[in-house]
Amino acid sequence: MKISKIAKIAAIAVAFGLVATTPAYAGSAISGGGASFPAALIEACKAPFAAQSSAGDTYSYASSSSGTGQSNSDKSIGDFWMSDGPYTATTKRASLIHVPVVAAPIAVLYNFPTTKKALQLSAETIAGIFGGTITRWNDPAIVADNNKATIVTIYKKDRQGNPVKGKDGKLQVLRTQTVSGNFTLPDQKISVIYRSDSSGTTENFTTYLNKSAASIWTKAKNKVFKDAFPGNINSADNLGRVVGANSSTGVALLAGKTPYSITYAEVNYAVANKLKIANVINPAGNVAVPNSIGVSAFLASATQDANGYLTFDYATKEPGAYPLGIVSYMLADTAYPDKTKAAAVKAIATYLLSPACSKTVGEKLGFSVIDGALLKKSQDLVAKIG
Numbered sequence: 001m002k003i004s005k006i007a008k009i010a011a012i013a014v015a016f017g018l019v020a021t022t023p024a025y026a027g028s029a030i031s032g033g034g035a036s037f038p039a040a041l042i043e044a045c046k047a048p049f050a051a052q053s054s055a056g057d058t059y060s061y062a063s064s065s066s067g068t069g070q071s072n073s074d075k076s077i078g079d080f081w082m083s084d085g086p087y088t089a090t091t092k093r094a095s096l097i098h099v100p101v102v103a104a105p106i107a108v109l110y111n112f113p114t115t116k117k118a119l120q121l122s123a124e125t126i127a128g129i130f131g132g133t134i135t136r137w138n139d140p141a142i143v144a145d146n147n148k149a150t151i152v153t154i155y156k157k158d159r160q161g162n163p164v165k166g167k168d169g170k171l172q173v174l175r176t177q178t179v180s181g182n183f184t185l186p187d188q189k190i191s192v193i194y195r196s197d198s199s200g201t202t203e204n205f206t207t208y209l210n211k212s213a214a215s216i217w218t219k220a221k222n223k224v225f226k227d228a229f230p231g232n233i234n235s236a237d238n239l240g241r242v243v244g245a246n247s248s249t250g251v252a253l254l255a256g257k258t259p260y261s262i263t264y265a266e267v268n269y270a271v272a273n274k275l276k277i278a279n280v281i282n283p284a285g286n287v288a289v290p291n292s293i294g295v296s297a298f299l300a301s302a303t304q305d306a307n308g309y310l311t312f313d314y315a316t317k318e319p320g321a322y323p324l325g326i327v328s329y330m331l332a333d334t335a336y337p338d339k340t341k342a343a344a345v346k347a348i349a350t351y352l353l354s355p356a357c358s359k360t361v362g363e364k365l366g367f368s369v370i371d372g373a374l375l376k377k378s379q380d381l382v383a384k385i386g
Helices: 002-021 039-044 046-052 066-075 123-131 140-146 200-212 247-257 292-299 339-353 372-382
Strands: 029-034 058-063 080-083 096-111 120-122 150-155 173-179 191-195 242-245 261-266 279-281 325-333
Touching: 029 066, 029 339, 039 046, 039 058, 039 096, 046 058, 046 339, 066 080, 066 200, 066 325, 080 339, 096 200, 096 247, 096 292, 096 339, 096 372, 120 123, 120 140, 123 140, 123 191, 123 200, 123 261, 123 279, 191 200, 191 247, 200 261, 200 325, 242 247, 247 261, 292 325, 325 339, 339 372
Parallel strands: 029 058, 029 080, 120 279, 191 242, 191 261
Antiparallel strands: 080 325, 096 261, 096 325, 150 173
């Protein structure tokens, strides 16, 4: 009898223990995937999102490419999908919307010993390098870009370090300063490393080249670099010198191992691969840095349609605009079969846009804050998820 009584007490204790360790809210486990461009921010915000979710929601993210994200959205593989370019294929279902949730610069990354001063490159020079007409680092065009007086714009900031905007929505200039260029460039062959997979990063990069240097980069944008390349990428001059790699991780890793190479990827890939970051000479003739403020200045000139698609103004004369700023869209549904999951996706989008993610976490990783009129439009689109 005593043994039986003890066994019952133990059973009750175990039962209470199991109940006590069960979370109060099970929540939804959401899966996302697609573009590699926003992956670092999405991953870094995963734990803080889960910690603040009153519903107990969590998410995972599989980084691949915009092309994969778009394809998976057609097949409903996962719950949300990221794309760095608008998805306009005929296979896209009508209930899918584009929500700009992540902003960042595409950085031009290069690998060779220099002083602490960064290279500065014009759109025409970048197009020539990636298009195969500029093949050595001491080419006159690169020398000219880096050995002349240029202007740098300093914007006003508030006490939290955010750029101050006027009533017209434009960033307020604090001052400008003239910087004299003096750069000795090496007589070395340029190795060009490009994204070989279908990529929204490539689509945005080739759009910039075509819109900003059309006489050099004569082909229109394309998610596949070799299809946008203005010449013969397989010519004898390009073989072994112009090479591809999958994903931002792949191109940065290969560039880090290839002396005198150049590539394009997110800013946060530079440090890990010991790559340097070039500044860009914008249409105003100013040297623009690939940072949050430069991207904000550029995005302020963009227009947006009802689908959420952004059209960038590559000719903007905003003095500090970094013209290789892009957004990554969350492809989300307005008609999820599972409304609990729909609410969780909406909560994830809201958190990615919040200062807790975009500023506190994002700026340290080289991402930019979506704010002002663009933030309001993104929030309006988030409200349609359901």
